[in-house]
Amino acid sequence: MIRVENIIKSFDSKMVLKGITTEFQKGQTNLIIGRSGSGKTVLLKSIVGLHEVDQGEIYYDDRNFTRMKMKERKRLRQEMGMVFQGGALFDSLTVAENVRFPMDMFTNQTAKEKEERVAYCLDRVNIKPEAFRLSPAEISGGMQKRVAIARAIVLNPKYLFCDEPNSGLDPETSLVIDSLIHDLTVDLNMTTIINTHDMNSVMEIGDKILFISEGEMGWIGSKSEILHAKNKKLEEFVFANRQYKEMRDARIENGS
Numbered sequence: 001m002i003r004v005e006n007i008i009k010s011f012d013s014k015m016v017l018k019g020i021t022t023e024f025q026k027g028q029t030n031l032i033i034g035r036s037g038s039g040k041t042v043l044l045k046s047i048v049g050l051h052e053v054d055q056g057e058i059y060y061d062d063r064n065f066t067r068m069k070m071k072e073r074k075r076l077r078q079e080m081g082m083v084f085q086g087g088a089l090f091d092s093l094t095v096a097e098n099v100r101f102p103m104d105m106f107t108n109q110t111a112k113e114k115e116e117r118v119a120y121c122l123d124r125v126n127i128k129p130e131a132f133r134l135s136p137a138e139i140s141g142g143m144q145k146r147v148a149i150a151r152a153i154v155l156n157p158k159y160l161f162c163d164e165p166n167s168g169l170d171p172e173t174s175l176v177i178d179s180l181i182h183d184l185t186v187d188l189n190m191t192t193i194i195n196t197h198d199m200n201s202v203m204e205i206g207d208k209i210l211f212i213s214e215g216e217m218g219w220i221g222s223k224s225e226i227l228h229a230k231n232k233k234l235e236e237f238v239f240a241n242r243q244y245k246e247m248r249d250a251r252i253e254n255g256s
Contacts, residue, residue, distance in 0.1 A: 001023060001024065001025055001026050001191055002023070002024040002047065002059065002060055002061075002159065002191050002193065003022075003023045003024075003058070004021060004022060004023075004043075004046075004047065004057070004058050004059075005021050005056055005057045005058075005059075006019050006020070006021055006056040006057070007019070007020040007021070007043070007046060007053050007055070007056035007058070008053065008054045008055040008056055009039075009042055009046055009051060009054055010054055015215060016039045016215050017039050017042055017043055017046065017215050018214075018215040019056075019216070020056075020212075020215075020216075020217055021056075021217070022210055022217065022220060024191055024192075024193050024208070025207075026158070026189055026190060026191040027185065027190070027191075028185065028207035028208055029181065029182050029192050029194060029205045029206065029207045029208075030191070030192060030193045030194065030208045030209075030210070031193075031196055031201065031202055031205070031208070031209045031210070032044060032193065032194070032196070032210050032212060033196060033197060033202060033209060033210070033211050033212070034197075034213060034218070034237070035197075035237060036197075038213055038214060039212050039214070039215040040195050040212045041163070041195055043212065044161060044163060047193065048077075048080065048082070048161055049065065049073055049077075053066060060076060060079075060158075060159065078106050078155060079155075079157050079158045079159060080157050080158075080159045080160075080161065081151075081152030081153050081154075081157035081159070081160045081190075082152055082160075082161050082162075082163075083145070083149055083152045083163065083165050083181075084163055085163045085164040085165075085167045086167070086168075087136070087144040087145055087147070087148040089144055089147060089148060089151075090136075091135065091136055091137060092135075093135075094132065094133050094134060094135060095122070095131055095132050095134050095135075095136070095147050096115075096119075096122070096132040096133065098136070098151055099118045099121055099122060099150045099151045099154050100114050100115075100118045100154070101151065102151060102154055102155050103117065103118075103155065106155060107155070117154060118132075118154065121150040121153055122147070122150050124153070124184065125147070125149050125150045125180060126146065126180075127143065127146055127147060127150065141168055141173070142173035142176065142177070145165060145166075145169065145173075146180065149181065153184060153188065157188075157190060158190060158191065159190060159191045160185065160190045160191070160192040160193070161192075161193050161194075161195075162181060162192070162193070162194040162195065162196075163195045164196055164197070164198075165178075165181065165194065165196070166178070166196065166200075166201060171200065174198065174201070175200065175204065178200070178204045178205045181194065181205065182204075182205040202223060202238075203223050203226075204223075206222060206223035206226070207222060207223075208220070208221075208222060209221055209222065209223065209226060211231070211233075211234050213233045213234075218233055219231045219234045
């Protein structure tokens with residue numbers, strides 16, 4: 001579980017986060033949504049420590065992240081997995097070497113133990129052994145995202161962070177990535193936080209959804225509640241997608 005309390009963050013004189021307080025539960029896919037410039041990316045980066053907050057507290061379970069020394073944060077980061085927007089794979093390394101990279105950095109395991117763990121994680125994301133020796137340039141965008149997920153889980157993290165994991169992917173591949181992240185979250189009982197603007201992701205895997213509007217908490221709920229939410233800014237965000245506007249109009253017409 002991750003808890004944030006009254007998080008405030010400014011850049012120069014502009015306040016970007018205005019007192020965000022919420023919890024992200026383990027074993028669930030927690031989504032942060034909002035328009036561009038709403039503050040959702042700043043919130044995610046603040047939670048992982050890429051931005052220092054001006055005010056407020058961030059807790060990983062019962063550990064106060066905001067008050068940790070650098071050495072303590074480094075230890076905690078070994079419990080985190082990150083999936084970046086572009087995948088962020090190393091072009092000079094093979095698929096298997098990319099996944100092994102965190103193990104080389106943070107563990108003293110033997111070469112055999114690393115090889116077995118890498119193979120296991122790549123199998124979990126449906127990457128076949130014949131692709132292990134390929135470079136990122138030799139595989140598709142969807143496969144690159146799956147390799148990035150394998151790398152993120154190779155240290156068996158308690159916390160998984162995903163920044164726009166479906167960026168640049170076609171709708172069908174996006175659904176595969178969503179399902180994969182959700183299944184791994186449940187299977188590994190991780191606290192997963194996903195920063196996204198993809199309404200298909202929201203409706204597919206949104207166990208908990210936090211809508212950020214102009215740096216403030218606009219709404220919290222689940223995928224089953226979002227189409228019925230009585231929040232004008234959220235409605236404008238959700239129903240900007242024609243598909244979901246039609247779903248809402250159909251429900252209104254049916255009286256549901």
